Amino acid sequence: MSRIFSGIQPTGNLHLGNYLGAIRNWVSLQNDYECIFCVVDLHAITVWQDPAELRANTREVAAAMIASGVDPKKNILFNQSQNPSHSELAWIFNCVARLGWLNRMTQFKEKAGKHKENASIGLFAYPNLMAADILAYRATHVPVGEDQKQHLELARDIAQKFNNDFGVDFFPIIEPVIMGEATRVMSLRDGSAKMSKSDPSDNSRINMVDDVDTIVKKIRKAKTDPEPLPTSKEGLEGRPEAANLMSIFAALSDCTVEDVITRYGDQQFSVFKQDLADVAVENLSPIQNEMRRLVDDHDYVDGILREGAGRARAITEPIIREVHDVIGFLRA
Ligand code: AMP
Ligand code: TRP
Numbered sequence: 001m002s003r004i005f006s007g008i009q010p011t012g013n014l015h016l017g018n019y020l021g022a023i024r025n026w027v028s029l030q031n032d033y034e035c036i037f038c039v040v041d042l043h044a045i046t047v048w049q050d051p052a053e054l055r056a057n058t059r060e061v062a063a064a065m066i067a068s069g070v071d072p073k074k075n076i077l078f079n080q081s082q083n084p085s086h087s088e089l090a091w092i093f094n095c096v097a098r099l100g101w102l103n104r105m106t107q108f109k110e111k112a113g114k115h116k117e118n119a120s121i122g123l124f125a126y127p128n129l130m131a132a133d134i135l136a137y138r139a140t141h142v143p144v145g146e147d148q149k150q151h152l153e154l155a156r157d158i159a160q161k162f163n164n165d166f167g168v169d170f171f172p173i174i175e176p177v178i179m180g181e182a183t184r185v186m187s188l189r190d191g192s193a194k195m196s197k198s199d200p201s202d203n204s205r206i207n208m209v210d211d212v213d214t215i216v217k218k219i220r221k222a223k224t225d226p227e228p229l230p231t232s233k234e235g236l237e238g239r240p241e242a243a244n245l246m247s248i249f250a251a252l253s254d255c256t257v258e259d260v261i262t263r264y265g266d267q268q269f270s271v272f273k274q275d276l277a278d279v280a281v282e283n284l285s286p287i288q289n290e291m292r293r294l295v296d297d298h299d300y301v302d303g304i305l306r307e308g309a310g311r312a313r314a315i316t317e318p319i320i321r322e323v324h325d326v327i328g329f330l331r332a
Contacts, residue, residue: 004033004177005139007040007080007130009197010057011049014064015205016280017185017195019287020251021145025179027069029143035075036137036312037065039305042080042087042129046122047111059301060291064208066304067290076315078308080133085316089132090125092323096162097128101154107147131155135171136316143177146184147194152176166326182251188222191240209288212281219245219277224269231265233258242269245276252279 006026008018026037039061044054058079066072080086102108105127112119122129130151134142135158142152152174159171187193187204195205203218210218223241230236236243236257246260249272253260264272294301324331 002033002141003137003139004029004035004141004143005038005134005137006036006143007038007043007133008061008065009040009044010054010061010079011044011047011197012053012057012060013197013205014061014208015185015195015197016208016248016284017145017182017205018197019064019068019208019284020180020182020185020248021147022143023065023068023070024251025143025177026065029141029177030071030075033141036139036315037070037075037077038133038312039065039077039079040130040133043126046120046126056295058305059295059298060209062301062305063291063294064287066294066301067287072304072308076308076311078305078312082305082309083136083312083316085136085313085320086129086132088320089136089316089323090129092327093128093132093135093158093162094125096158096165097125097131097154101157102127104150105154106150127151127154128158131158134174135159136319137312138170138172138319139174140172141175141177143179146178149176149178168326170322170326180251181247181255181257185248186240186244188218188244190223191242191244206280206284208284208291210284211288212285215280215284216277219273219280222273224273228266228268229264229272230261232261235261235265245269245272249276249279252276252283 006022008022026035029035039058041054041058062077065077070077102124108124108126111123131154134155144152156173159173162171163169185195187195187199189201189204199205203221206215206218222245225239225241229242230239236246246257250257250260
C-alpha cells in the first residue's frame with residue numbers, strides 16, 4: 001500500500017494557503033492511504049524561533065490539523081523532534097546530496113535573501129532534512145502545495161543517488177501529490193507573490209485564527225483591477241488577482257474555476273467579494289471554533305503528539321537499522 005508523509009512548519013501565522021494547499025487535501029487522502037502527518041519543528045529552527053512561541057505554534061498547527069478533520073487515531077500525527085530518525089537520516093543525506101544541487105534551491109535564495117553569509121547551515125541543508133522526513137518512512141506519496149515541488153525533486157535525486165551508490169533498491173522514488181484548485185494561493189495584496197506566513201503585511205493573508213470581521217475586511221480590501229470579472233479562462237491571463245480570488249472561491253466551494261467564471265463572469269468584484277467572504281467564513285468558522293478549544297487543551301494535544309511519535313519511531317527505527325547495514329556501520 002502507498003504511504004503518505006507530509007509536514008507543516010510551526011512558524012506561526014498558519015493561513016488559508018496552508019489549509020487549501022495542504023491540510024484540506026490530507027483530510028481527503030486519509031481514507032485511502034496510510035498517512036503520517038508531521039509538525040516539522042526541526043525545520044522551523046532553521047531560522048530563529050522564540051522557544052515559548054515555538055511551543056505555542058507547534059500546538060496550534062496540531063490543533064489546526066485535528067480541527068480540520070485529520071483523524072489522529074487513524075493517522076500518525078506528531079512533531080518531528082520527537083523522532084530522532086529524522087535528524088539521523090538527514091545527516092546521512094548531507095553526505096549524499098551534492099552542494100551543487102542545494103545551490104539551485106530557490107527557496108533558500110528567497111529566504112536567505114541578501115544576507116546569504118549569515119543564513120544558518122540548517123537553512124541551506126533544509127531540503128536534505130525534508131528528504132529524510134519522507135524517506136525515513138519509505139513513504140511514496142507527498143501531498144504539498146506547488147512551492148514544494150523543487151524540494152521533492154531533490155528528494156527523488158537523493159533517493160536515487162543513495163540507491164545507485166550502494167547498489168540497492170532501498171528508497172522508493174516519491175511522487176508529489178499536488179491537488180485541488182488552489183495549489184498556489186497568492187497574497188491578497190499582490191497577485192504575483194505567494195501567500196506566506198512571513199509576509200510583513202497581515203492583510204496579505206487570511207490567518208486560520210482570524211475572526212469573521214477580519215476575514216470579511218481582508219477580502220473586501222483585497223487588491224483587484226478595475227475590469228469586471230472575466231467571462232472565460234483566457235480572460236484571466238494578465239489578471240493575477242482575479243485568478244487568485246477565483247481559484248480560492250473554487251477550492252472553498254468544491255467546484256472548478258470554470259464554474260466560478262460561469263457564475264460571476266462580467267460581474268463587479270464587489271458582489272463576488274461579498275460571496276467569497278461568505279464561503280470563506282462558512283468553511284473556516286467551524287474549524288476555528290474547534291481550534292480554539294483544542295489549543296488550550298495542552299494535555300490532549302501533547303498526548304496525541306506523544307502517542308503519534310511513538311508510532312512514528314516504531315516505523316522508522318527498523319528502516320534506519322537497515323540503512324546502517326547498507327552503509328556499512330557496524331552493529332556490534
Ligand atoms: P509551510 O507553511 O511552508 O510549512 O507549508 C506547509 C504546507 O502548506 C506545504 O505543503 C506548502 O506547500 C503549503 N503552502 C504554503 N503556502 C502555500 C500557498 N500560498 N499556497 C498553497 N499551498 C501553500
Ligand atoms: N518544507 C515544507 C514546507 O515548508 C514542510 C516539510 C518539511 C514537508 N518536511 C516535509 C512537506 C516533508 C512534505 C514532506 O512547506
